[in-house]
Amino acid sequence: MNYPLPLQSVVDELGRFPGVGPKSAQRIAFWLMRQPAEDVARLAQSLERMTTELSFCERCCNIAQTGGLCPICADDRRDQATICVVENPPDVMAVERSGAFHGTYHVLHGVLNPLEGVTPDRLRIQELLQRLHGPVKEVILCFNSNVEGDATAMYLSRLLQVPGLVVSQPASGLPVGGDLEFADDLTLGRAIDGRRILVD
Template identity: 45%
Template sequence: MIYDFGMPAPLARVVEMLASLPGVGPKTALRLGLNLLSRPAADTVALAEALARLHEQVGFCENCGCFAEQTVCHFCNDVRRDAQTVCLVEQPVDVLMMERGHGFRGHYHVLHGRLSPVDGLGPEQLNLAALDKRVASGLKELILATSATVDGEATAHYLARRFTSSGVKITRIARGVPEGGELEYLDEHTLSRALDQRVSWDATSI
C-alpha cells in the first residue's frame, strides 16, 4: 500500500485505486479521495454505481468498433450520416475527438490499435476483418486518420496498399500548422508536412 501514515484503510484503498489511473499522481489521488469523503454519501454511492455498471452498459459497436450501449453505435445507426464515407482511426476515443469538430458527417471504423512490431501488434490484432467487409460492400471513400507517429504512418501505408485494388478512394488527413500556431514552436517534420500539403490561396480564403 502506498499510504501508511495513519490513514484509515478504506480511504487508503480508494486513494491507491485512484493513483493507479493514468495521469493521476499520489498527491492528486489523495486530493480526490479526500474530496469524495467530504461529499454527501449519496454522491459517492452514485459514482460507485456508475463505475460498477460501466462495463455492463458500454461495449463496442459490432460494425465499426466504436463505443456503444447496444450492439451498434449511434453513429452507425444515424441515417443522416454518409455510410459510404468511412474515417478510420486507431482508438474509440479518437472518434470523440473527431466529433468535437462537427465537420465530419460520415461513418467511422476503429482499429483498436496500430501496427507495432516492437509491441507484437500485427494485422491480426487489429479490427481489420470488419473493415474488409465494409470495403467490399462498396465504400466511396476511406479516410486514413491514424496518428502521425512512425507506427501510425506505417499503419496508414499498410492499409493503403491493402485496399489499393478495391476501387475505394483512399485519402489521408492533412498534417501541418495548427490553427493559431506559431512557426517558431513547430518541429521540422510538421513544417515539412505543411509545405508538402500546401493548398491554393483561393482555397484557403473566405
C-alpha cells in the same frame, strides 16, 4: 507504510488509470473521502452503469448501447460508402465537431506500437476488413500526427489495396505530434476536406 485496506485498494485502482501516478491517485482517493457519501455513491453508480449499459458498436467499434449499433451507424442519412478510420472514440467526436465529414467511422482502439506490444492483431483491423465487402468506396486514415499514427496509416494503406477502393489521409495542417481530439474544428475540417489520396 500502507493506508488502511479500503483506502489503499482505491489508491491502487486509481493508479491504474492512464496518466495517474501514485501521488495523483492518493490525492484523488483523499478527495473522494472528503465528499458526501451520496456523491461517491452516485459516481460508483455511474461507473457501474457505464460498464453494464455501454459496449462497442457491432459495426464500427465506437461506443454504443450494449448489443447494438452506435447512433452514427444507425443513421441511414450517413454516407455508407466512406469510412473514416480513427484511433479512439474521442477522435470520432473531434471529427464530428468539425462538421466536414458525413460518412461512417471505424475505431481501431489504438495504433501500432510494437514497443508497447500493440501489434495489428491487438487492433480492430479485421472488423474493418470485413466492412469492405459492403458499399465502401473510400477509407480515410485519420490518426494523430506522430510516429505511431504514421506507422498505422502506412500499414493500413498497404493492407487496403483493394480494386476500386480509394485510401486517403487528411491534408497537412494538423500539428505534428498533436492529438486529433485537441485540434480546432476549422483546421480539422479543412484537413479532411483537402485530404490526399494514398491508394487509388
